Amino acid sequence: MPYVTSLGLFDEKDITLRGLEAVRSSTRVYLETYTSILAIQKSRLEEFYGKTIIPADREMVETESDEILRNAQTEDVALLVVGDPFGATTHTDILLRARALGVPTRVIHNASITNAVGACGLQLYNFGQTVSLVFFTETWRPDSFYDRLRENADLGMHTLVLLDIKVKEQSEENLARGRKIYEPPRYMSIPQAVAQLAEVEGVRQGGVLAPDRTLAIALSRVGGGPDNERIVGGTLAQLREQPPDVFGEPLHSLVIVGRRLHHLEAEYAAAFAVDATLWKEVAQNVYGCNFD
Incomplete structure (x- = not known):
């Protein structure tokens, strides 16, 4: 049986006991390596799980899933x-492929950024649609995410x-020439994300x-404990001015705070603010929070 097993958010010890049992019972173990990453090397997973782990990059997961499902009956x-298996359409796709082959599957859930984001103090039931922000290029600067942000904003909801x-990833030239040459890994930083958001706001108005x-909260390595996790709040203007090292190591996420911000949410998140006084002023004067 194929198991789609969540590892959680940070390191080899975040796996659930049920997930660990599935890994140790499996004859082959693959690690999906392109929708997200852990903060540790594959060798630590292998040592802890007692299994050789086969990296499954985008090409394997999307075009060679038959190899992953080989003999899975x-x-x-x-x-x-x-994160959680249903956090990316990639994982849904491989489950559909297994279903088409008549192969039963089992999903083992765990923590993901969509629930661990509550560490910043904002209540999960006040979040709207989650959006993704991609690296802009000279020829590709997609802004469709702005429509989802606006829909959330109209409802007063927070946006992850x-x-x-x-x-x-391959460069456009290497991709066009069919050369298996890959670019060094890149991870979007908070200042870059805020700069891209500002650019789109300037166009959309x-x-x-x-x-x-606009209040926002940056998060990195959520679930990694006090030595790794970083949470930093402020206005978008403040976050853009901070040096990248303030936000910690990747992976990073950003929350745009919605206008239905509750005063208890604002109070809790103020502990992470670059300037707690300014945070509360904006929360009170713009968002209508009453701290009395």
């Missing part, structure tokens, strides 16, 4: 994913923005991302 195979990563009037 008669033996256990595990596909390890960071997932920042782009590039792992084992919808007032959704006004730099001095």
Whole structure:
């Protein structure tokens, strides 16, 4: 049976006991390596799980899934994913492929950024649609995410923005020439994300991302404990001014705070603010929070 098994958010010890049992019972163990990453090397997973782990890059997961599902009718195979298995359409696709082959599957859930984001103090039931922000290029600067942000903003909801990563990606030239040459990994930083948001706001002029009037919270390595996790709040203008090292190591996410911000949310998140006084002033004067 194929197991799609979540590893959680940070390191080899975040796996659930049920997930660990699935891994140790499997004859082959794959690690999906392109929708997200752990903060540790593959060797640590292998040592802890007692299994050789086969990296499954984008090409394998999307075009060679038959290899992952090989003999899955008669033996256990595990596909390890960071976060929760249903956090990316890639994992849904491989489950559909297994279904088409008549192969039963089992999903083992765990923590993901979509629930762990609550560490910043904002309540999960006040979040709207999650959006992704990709690296802009000279010829490709997609802004459709802005429409989702505006829909959330109209409802007063918070927005979780997932920042782009590039792992084992080819340049346009190498892709066109069919050369298996890959670019170094890249991870979008918070200042770059805020700069791209500001650029789109400048084009759209919808007032959704006004730099001095919009509160936001940056998160990195959520679940990694006090030595790794970073949470930093402020206006978009403040976050853009901070040096990258303030935000910690990747992976990074960004929350755009919605206008239905509750005063208890604002109070809790103020502990992470670059300037707690300014945070509370904006929360009170722009968002209507009453701290009395």
